[in-house]
Amino acid sequence: MEMTRKITNWYVITGGPGAGKTTIVNLLGAKGYKTTIEHARHYLDTQLIKGRTVEDVRKNQKEFQSGILDMQIEQENSLSPNDVVFLDRAIPDALAYYRFLNLPEDKKLKEALSKVLYRKIFILDCLPLQQDYARKEDESAQKRIHSLLTDIYEALPVPVIHVPVMPPDKRVDFILKNL
DSSP states (O other): OOOOOEEOOEEEEEOSTTSSHHHHHHHHHHTTOEEOOOHHHHHHHHHHHTTOOHHHHHHSHHHHHHHHHHHHHHHHHHSOTTSOEEEESOHHHHHHHHHHTTOOOOHHHHHHHTSEEOSEEEEEOOOOOOOOSSOOOOHHHHHHHHHHHHHHHHTSSSOEEEEOSOOHHHHHHHHHHTO
């Protein structure tokens, strides 16, 4: 028997690494919308504060992805389903990364995926990849992750809108016109 999903007013901003998600979410926040943070970078930063290196954290991808998923679950559980919120990635993103890394889909992930429905998904087309301390993917990985995210979100019973490459303020206008 399938559990009843919590229907929300949440809009997911997603896409492959370096698609401009955080830039768009920050611009939406500056316009007064409620937004969330992206957890891969946040998790990495919390581990760096504890004295670990990026290489050490990324060495154990199962632990890394599980830590990110825990933060994402906690965040989504803390949000009111009635609030309009723009999420910088969401729980289904974890499934794409588990698949990309060939990690087993554990009970925690499956349970989290079964609990929530988003209002709409905005998948940002990829920009040229720029490396930094947290982003280690190459262009091939970027395209594969983007493809996995697209497949996963398009399989959900939720509208998906693809956001083309254009200046960030135009992307925000495009998203707001397509709510």
